[in-house]
Amino acid sequence: MKSFAPVAIAIVVLASLQVLTSGSQYFVYLSLLVGVNVVLAVSLNVINGMTGQFSIGHAGFMAVGAFSSALMSQTLNEYRLGFLPEAVEHQLFFVISLVVGGVLAGGFGFLVGLPSLRLRGDYLAIVTLGFGEIILVVVRNTPTLGGALGLSGTPQHTSFFMVWFTVFIVVLFARRLLASPHGRNLVAIREDEVAAEAMGVDTTSYKVRSFVVSSFFAGVAGGLFSHFQSIITPGDSFSFVKSMEIVVMIVAGGLGSTTGAVVAAVVLTLLPEAMRALFITIGGDNASLAQSIDQLRKPIFGVLLVVMMLTRPQGLFGTHEIWDLLKRKKGAAS
Amino acid sequence: MSEPLLHARKVSIRFGGLKALSEFDLEIHKGDLKGLIGPNGAGKTTAFNVLTGVYLPSEGEIFVGGQKVNGRRPHQINRLGLARTFQNIRLFKQLTVLDNVRIAVLADRTPLFDRPRVEALRRGNGPSRALGSVMDALDNYRDWWRALLRTPAYLREEEGIEQRARELLEVMGLSHRVDELAKNLPYGEQRRLEISRALGTRPRVLLLDEPAAGMNTREKADLMVLIRELRSRFELGILVIEHDMKLVMGICEHLTVLDHGETISRGEPAAVRADPKVIEAYLGEAPAHG
Numbered sequence: 001m002k003s004f005a006p007v008a009i010a011i012v013v014l015a016s017l018q019v020l021t022s023g024s025q026y027f028v029y030l031s032l033l034v035g036v037n038v039v040l041a042v043s044l045n046v047i048n049g050m051t052g053q054f055s056i057g058h059a060g061f062m063a064v065g066a067f068s069s070a071l072m073s074q075t076l077n078e079y080r081l082g083f084l085p086e087a088v089e090h091q092l093f094f095v096i097s098l099v100v101g102g103v104l105a106g107g108f109g110f111l112v113g114l115p116s117l118r119l120r121g122d123y124l125a126i127v128t129l130g131f132g133e134i135i136l137v138v139v140r141n142t143p144t145l146g147g148a149l150g151l152s153g154t155p156q157h158t159s160f161f162m163v164w165f166t167v168f169i170v171v172l173f174a175r176r177l178l179a180s181p182h183g184r185n186l187v188a189i190r191e192d193e194v195a196a197e198a199m200g201v202d203t204t205s206y207k208v209r210s211f212v213v214s215s216f217f218a219g220v221a222g223g224l225f226s227h228f229q230s231i232i233t234p235g236d237s238f239s240f241v242k243s244m245e246i247v248v249m250i251v252a253g254g255l256g257s258t259t260g261a262v263v264a265a266v267v268l269t270l271l272p273e274a275m276r277a278l279f280i281t282i283g284g285d286n287a288s289l290a291q292s293i294d295q296l297r298k299p300i301f302g303v304l305l306v307v308m309m310l311t312r313p314q315g316l317f318g319t320h321e322i323w324d325l326l327k328r329k330k331g332a333a334s
Numbered sequence: 335m336s337e338p339l340l341h342a343r344k345v346s347i348r349f350g351g352l353k354a355l356s357e358f359d360l361e362i363h364k365g366d367l368k369g370l371i372g373p374n375g376a377g378k379t380t381a382f383n384v385l386t387g388v389y390l391p392s393e394g395e396i397f398v399g400g401q402k403v404n405g406r407r408p409h410q411i412n413r414l415g416l417a418r419t420f421q422n423i424r425l426f427k428q429l430t431v432l433d434n435v436r437i438a439v440l441a442d443r444t445p446l447f448d449r450p451r452v453e454a455l456r457r458g459n460g461p462s463r464a465l466g467s468v469m470d471a472l473d474n475y476r477d478w479w480r481a482l483l484r485t486p487a488y489l490r491e492e493e494g495i496e497q498r499a500r501e502l503l504e505v506m507g508l509s510h511r512v513d514e515l516a517k518n519l520p521y522g523e524q525r526r527l528e529i530s531r532a533l534g535t536r537p538r539v540l541l542l543d544e545p546a547a548g549m550n551t552r553e554k555a556d557l558m559v560l561i562r563e564l565r566s567r568f569e570l571g572i573l574v575i576e577h578d579m580k581l582v583m584g585i586c587e588h589l590t591v592l593d594h595g596e597t598i599s600r601g602e603p604a605a606v607r608a609d610p611k612v613i614e615a616y617l618g619e620a621p622a623h624g
Contacts, residue, residue: 173482180481180488181436181495184429188437191426198386198420199438200412200535205474213478319428 010168018161028160029228034269035163036225041249041265042170042258043217048247049256049319050178051210052190053116054125058218058246060132061105063238065219066226067145069101070154073227077155094157098166098223105219106212108135113211117204132243139234150233151226158228166224167262170217174258177213186210190256252308254315259322264315271304272297337400338363339571340385340416340539345394347384354380355595358394362539362571367561369586369603370575373615376592378575379421382541386418387411399538413440417537419528421544421575427517431508431527434516435499438534446473499534505567506530506560522553526560533564539571540564546578554578558585583607591615 021027044058076093084092108131115127140148177183188196189203197203226232236242249268253260275297317325340362347355355377362368370378383389385396387408396403398414417438426434445452447469455466480488503509506526511519516527525545532540545561546554558581565572576582582589582603589606591599593615599606606612 173478176481176484177478180477181492182477182481184433184437187429187433188426191428192424194388195420195424195426196437197408198388198412198418199531200409200440201437202407202409204407205470209474 006172007168010165014161014164014168017164018159021160030270030273031160032158032163032224032228034266035160035167036221037246037249037269038167038262038265039163039170039217039221039224040246041253041261042167042174043214043221044246045250045253045256045258045261046174046177046186046210046214049250049254049261050183050186050190051207053207053210054121055112055128055211055214056125056240056243056247057112057128057130057132058214059238059240059242060128060135061109061215061218062222062225062242063132063135063139063234064108064215065098065101065105065222066232066238067139067151067222068104069097069219069223070151070226070232071145072100073097073155073157074153090155090157091162094155094162094227097227098220101223102216102219105222106216109211109213109215109218110208112215113208116207116211129240129243132238132240136234136238146231146233148234150231150235152231154226154229154232156228156230158224163224166217166220170220171258171262173213173217178258182206187256248305250315252305252315254317254319256319257315257317257321260315260317260320263317263322272301275300336363338397339399340573341397342385343395343397345381345384345391345396347380347389348392353595355384355592358384358592358595358597360385360573360590362573364538364569364571365565366571366573366588367565367586368571368573368588368590369582370573370590370592371577371579371582372592372598375594376615377595378592379543380595381592382418382543382575385541386416412535412537415536415538416541417532417535417539418541419525419532419543419545421547423524423528425516425524425528425531427515429516430513431503431516431519432496432499432512434527434531435502435534436495438531439495439498439502440535446476502530502533505564506533521548522550525549525557529564533568537568537570539573540568542572542574542576544575544577546576546581554581557581561585 021031040058040062044055047053047055073093076097081089081092112128112131116124119127139145145151178187185196185201185206188199188201189206193203222238225237229237232238245268249264250261252268253262253264279297338361340360342358342360345355345358346353358377358381360368360381370381372378380389384391387403387406387410390405398411398416401414403411403414426437429437452466452469452473455462456470457463458466500509500512503512506529508523508527508530511523511527516524519527525548529540529542529545542561546557549557561572561574562585564570574582574586586603589600589603590597591606591609591612598611598615599609601609
């Protein structure tokens with residue numbers, strides 16, 4: 001079938017990339033981080049960009065997925081299905097854990113989506129913020145999840161292929177969703193909720209469903225994340241700061257633009273690393289100088305964002321996709 | 335006479351101590367073209383909002399297509415065949431003209447379960463309500479899979495939606511604007527786009543809230559022709575709120591006059607125009623001469 005062609009191509013391309021890059025551990029690690037952030041950004045864009053709601057608790061959903069799939073994976077790891085080769089079995093268990101994490105996060109998305117029926121804008125943002133904090137407190141106080149020390153011993157099953165295949169799926173989903181009647185209705189809610197309702201759009205149901213699908217993918221991203229970190233702690237990786245990071249990505253990329261979210265997620269994840277590399281070169285052999293320059297990374301990052309918002313408040317691509325802009329450039333030139 | 339498509343019986347609405355609408359009666363049958371007039375603040379738009387489910391009536395009953403709709407949400411009422419436009423244009427501004435109409439055009443998709451049955455279950459309580467909700471959710475979530483996999487049935491539906499949207503835009507004379515953003519349209523065309531969008535939902539009754547506001551004389555004349563044409567072409571019942579007396583008198587066959595939420599007069603345009611109560615409401619005291 002025609003609709004499966006892109007999937008087949010993606011599998012081949014990603015598998016060969018996996019083989020090609022397997023030599024460089026640093027590259028693979030970075031690519032996993034980037035991929036997870038892309039999934040998070042693209043999925044949050046469904047709520048904030050397409051539906052026009054405002055969620056700042058995305059890391060909370062990621063945490064649900066991360067901890068539940070890690071736990072699932074650790075449990076499954078004790079079992080063996082004799083008839084499959086071990087590597088295949090691991091990947092099978094991994095996929096199951098990811099789905100479990102995603103579904104659980106989606107369930108929480110449903111619960112958090114419910115108040116969005118009544119709340120708008122800032123008020124909804126506060127609810128999602130509260131949710132993110134609640135999740136962390138719960139994890140911190142649950143011994144099974146490792147408590148404040150964090151959960152370790154999760155099998156390291158994440159691979160370049162798995163992460164980027166998920167990226168591929170989430171981007172494909174976002175694109176096709178937006179092009180479907182469902183996606184058009186989401187955008188209608190963003191544009192004018194009263195008019196959408198009057199035109200027969202069940203706004204409540206659509207809002208809740210966009211929360212569900214978005215948190216499902218955040219949960220999967222969390223699952224991918226927990227399977228390449230030797231330890232996941234409720235502190236830093238899933239905090240409010242992480243949620244804001246994702247919001248910054250989609251705002252910088254242009255709310256509502258899937259390719260914008262992808263590009264911004266890639267750039268904003270790699271930028272600190274690139275600066276680190278650059279500053280180490282500048283610092284040269286003088287280790288203390290290199291270190292002090294390194295501390296400038298965060299402020300410079302902040303300044304870059306401020307400059308970006310001042311010069312392009314609609315984000316990199318606005319609500320458009322990258323090819324829309326390329327097309328327009330071409331049209332203007334001719 | 336057959337059952338009215340839209341029937342309001344003694345509908346009142348109170349906001350705190352203020353009675354914004356009291357004992358409002360209205361019947362719209364197929365082919366009717368009625369007008370709702372009154373001075374500013376008379377409660378005309380409030381009446382529209384009550385009829386379309388934005389406000390819950392404090393008293394009285396509203397029937398759409400024979401079904402009582404008190405307490406139903408606007409989108410449910412819309413699905414029963416009541417569509418509206420807004421006084422202050424409410425288009426999806428950042429979207430193209432085509433998308434504006436496509437959103438309104440309902441997909442003629444085959445639901446997984448019998449819709450009326452699901453609705454009936456959801457109105458029940460306890461287990462039947464839960465079952466209804468689950469069925470509804472299954473039906474809704476199926477959209478994702480269809481969109482992701484682009485099944486043949488889904489693609490056929492999309493084609494049908496687009497075709498119908500283009501047809502409507504053609505009727506409304508907006509074919510040349512299909513790919514433009516709604517916000518870039520001139521005012522008169524935005525009004526017409528709003529009507530096309532309302533028609534997309536396949537209404538049986540169309541409520542137009544000041545469709546001629548901000549139009550020049552020429553555009554108003556065109557609009558009068560268009561409204562009549564829509565009525566016969568789509569077999570609609572139409573209710574118009576309008577300030578412009580010439581337009582109302584020109585096309586409406588029946589008028590209801592509101593003042594301070596009260597219905598002060600109703601009947602044929604000529605009779606209404608001569609009604610001293612109406613003249614008083616519009617001009618204050620009775621005119622000094624003629």
